[in-house]
Amino acid sequence: MSVSQQSASSTSSVVRRTLVVGAVVSAVGLVLSSSLFPHASQAQQPAAALAPAPAPTNAPPVLVTGLPDFTQLVEKVGPAVVSIRTTQRVGGDETGETDEAEAQMREFFRRFFGTPLPEPDQRRSTPRQGPGGQGEERPRGLGSGFIVSQDGYVLTNAHVVEGADEVYVNLTDKREFKAKVVGTDKRTDVAVLKIEASKLPAPVRVGDVNRLKVGEWVMAIGTPFGLENTVTAGIVSAKARDTGEEIRFIQTDVAVNPGNSGGPLINMRGEVVGINSQILSRSGGFMGISLSIPIDDAMKVADQLRTSGKVTRGRIGVSIAPVTKEVAESIGLGKAMGALVQGVEPGTPADKAGLEAGDIITQFNGTTIENVADLPRLVAATKPGTTSALKVFRRGAYKDLKVTVAELDAPTSTAAKSAPAKLAANALGLSLVDLNAAQKRELRQSGGVLVEKVQGPAARAGLRPGDVILSVANVQVADVKQFEATLAKVDKARPVSVLVRRGEWAQYVVIRPAP
Structure with missing residues (x-):
C-alpha cells in the first residue's frame, strides 16, 4: 500500500471516528437539552401530542366519589345503643339442660376463640347467689339493643333474652339497670325490655325501610363477643330477602358476630332501619351475609308487646x-x-x-x-x-x-279436608275405580276416583296406588266415567294437570303423555 493510500485510509478512519463521536455527542446533547430545557424540548413536539384527548361528551357522571365518614353517626346514635347481659339460676345438680348449655358454651369458645372453655372451678370462683338463695346465678349470654323511648323502652331480639332469669342493660356511661321483659315474639324474634332510669340518652330515630336502597351504606353498633359499642359498616346487599320465615329480611355485608344480635342497623341519616338478627354461615362465624329485621315490622310487633304483652295474628x-x-x-x-x-x-x-x-x-x-x-x-x-x-x-x-x-293460636289437631283434583286415565297409565260410599265419608268427598294401579307416564309423574284424583284438566270428576269423558277431550300430545289427594293434602301433578 502506498503512502498516499495509507494517508487516505487514515484520514477516512479519523473521519469515521469523528462522525461516530459527533453522533454520540449530539445524542447526549439531545438528552441533556431535553432534561435541562423541558419546555424547549416540548416545543418541538407536535401540538396534538401536548393536548390530552377530549373526554367524550356523553360520558356518564362519576356516581361514587369516596368512602363515607361514620364518625358523626356514631357520636349521634352510639349512646342509645346498649349491651344486654342475661343470667340464669341453677341448682346444685348440674344435669339435663345445664349439661346441654355447658356443651354449647364449650363449642362456642372452640369455634370463635380457638381456646377451651375455662374449667368450672375457674369460672365459679365467686358465684353469685340468686334472690333468696335460689341457686347460683350464672352468666347466660350477651347481646345488644337500643333505646326507643325516653321512658326506658329497649328493643332487642327475642333470642337474646329467651330462657333468662335476669336481664341487665348496660349503657355507654357505664350505668347498669335490671330490665323487665315486657314481651317477646319468637316468630319475628323481637323483644321489648323496660328499664327504670333517669337521664337516659336520646332514643334512636326510626327510619323508613321503603326508602332504603340496595347498595346504600349502613352501619351496625353492638357488643360482639362482649366488646361494647363496636362499630362495623357495609352496604345493603338485598331487600325483602325471603328465608321462609314470617318476615323478609334486609341483607347486608356488615360484619355481625355473636353479641351483635338485637343491635341497630343504621342508615346514613342516622336512622335505625333494622335490628341485626342473624348471619348465614357455614363456619358459625361471619361470612359476609347478615340479616336484619326491617324496623317497620319490628315496631308493629313492639307496639303490640308494649300494649298487651303479646302479638295477635x-x-x-x-x-x-x-x-x-x-x-x-x-x-x-x-x-x-x-x-x-x-x-x-x-x-x-x-x-x-x-x-x-x-x-x-x-x-x-x-x-x-x-x-x-x-x-x-x-x-x-x-x-x-x-x-x-x-x-x-x-x-x-x-x-x-x-x-x-x-x-291465630295453638295449632289445631283437626284434619284438613281436601277438594277437587286433576289427573288422567288409561292412556296415562292409570287403572281407576270409583270411590265407594264409605271411602267418600272417610275422605269427606262427594266425588273423585281411586287409583288402583300406576304405570308409564303417571308413574313417572309420581302417582301411586291409593291416590285419589279429584279433577282432571280443571274439571271436577265424580267417577271414572266422567274422568274418561273429560280426558277424551284433552289434546293427547299435551301435558295434563291433575289434582291428586294423598292423605290429608291435595297437590297438582302434571302428567306428560308418552312420546
Whole structure:
C-alpha cells in the first residue's frame, strides 16, 4: 500500500471516528437539552401530542366519589345503643339442660376463640347467689339493643333474652339497670325490655325501610363477643330477602358476630332501619351475609308487646304450596304466582268462605300474592275479626270470596279436608275405580276416583296406588266415567294437570303423555 493510500485510509478512519463521536455527542446533547430545557424540548413536539384527548361528551357522571365518614353517626346514635347481659339460676345438680348449655358454651369458645372453655372451678370462683338463695346465678349470654323511648323502652331480639332469669342493660356511661321483659315474639324474634332510669340518652330515630336502597351504606353498633359499642359498616346487599320465615329480611355485608344480635342497623341519616338478627354461615362465624329485621315490622310487633304483652295474628285455616310454572301453564293461570290450596281445615274461616283444595289464591285484600310466602304474612298481619277479600283461580276462572279472619293460636289437631283434583286415565297409565260410599265419608268427598294401579307416564309423574284424583284438566270428576269423558277431550300430545289427594293434602301433578 502506498503512502498516499495509507494517508487516505487514515484520514477516512479519523473521519469515521469523528462522525461516530459527533453522533454520540449530539445524542447526549439531545438528552441533556431535553432534561435541562423541558419546555424547549416540548416545543418541538407536535401540538396534538401536548393536548390530552377530549373526554367524550356523553360520558356518564362519576356516581361514587369516596368512602363515607361514620364518625358523626356514631357520636349521634352510639349512646342509645346498649349491651344486654342475661343470667340464669341453677341448682346444685348440674344435669339435663345445664349439661346441654355447658356443651354449647364449650363449642362456642372452640369455634370463635380457638381456646377451651375455662374449667368450672375457674369460672365459679365467686358465684353469685340468686334472690333468696335460689341457686347460683350464672352468666347466660350477651347481646345488644337500643333505646326507643325516653321512658326506658329497649328493643332487642327475642333470642337474646329467651330462657333468662335476669336481664341487665348496660349503657355507654357505664350505668347498669335490671330490665323487665315486657314481651317477646319468637316468630319475628323481637323483644321489648323496660328499664327504670333517669337521664337516659336520646332514643334512636326510626327510619323508613321503603326508602332504603340496595347498595346504600349502613352501619351496625353492638357488643360482639362482649366488646361494647363496636362499630362495623357495609352496604345493603338485598331487600325483602325471603328465608321462609314470617318476615323478609334486609341483607347486608356488615360484619355481625355473636353479641351483635338485637343491635341497630343504621342508615346514613342516622336512622335505625333494622335490628341485626342473624348471619348465614357455614363456619358459625361471619361470612359476609347478615340479616336484619326491617324496623317497620319490628315496631308493629313492639307496639303490640308494649300494649298487651303479646302479638295477635290472623289465620284462615288452609295449607298451601307454591305454584310451579309447569302447573300454572297446564291450568291456564298464565304465570307461576299465588298460593295453591292443598287442604282446608273443617270449620275454619277458609272452610266457611268456600275455599277448596286446588284453588289458587292470587289476591288477599287487593294485594297480589306473587309468592306463596306472601299469603301467611298478609293474613298474620290482619286483625282477627276482619272480613277480607280473596281472589282465587278455580278450574280456569277467577272467583271472588269473602273470608273473616280468625285469631291465630295453638295449632289445631283437626284434619284438613281436601277438594277437587286433576289427573288422567288409561292412556296415562292409570287403572281407576270409583270411590265407594264409605271411602267418600272417610275422605269427606262427594266425588273423585281411586287409583288402583300406576304405570308409564303417571308413574313417572309420581302417582301411586291409593291416590285419589279429584279433577282432571280443571274439571271436577265424580267417577271414572266422567274422568274418561273429560280426558277424551284433552289434546293427547299435551301435558295434563291433575289434582291428586294423598292423605290429608291435595297437590297438582302434571302428567306428560308418552312420546
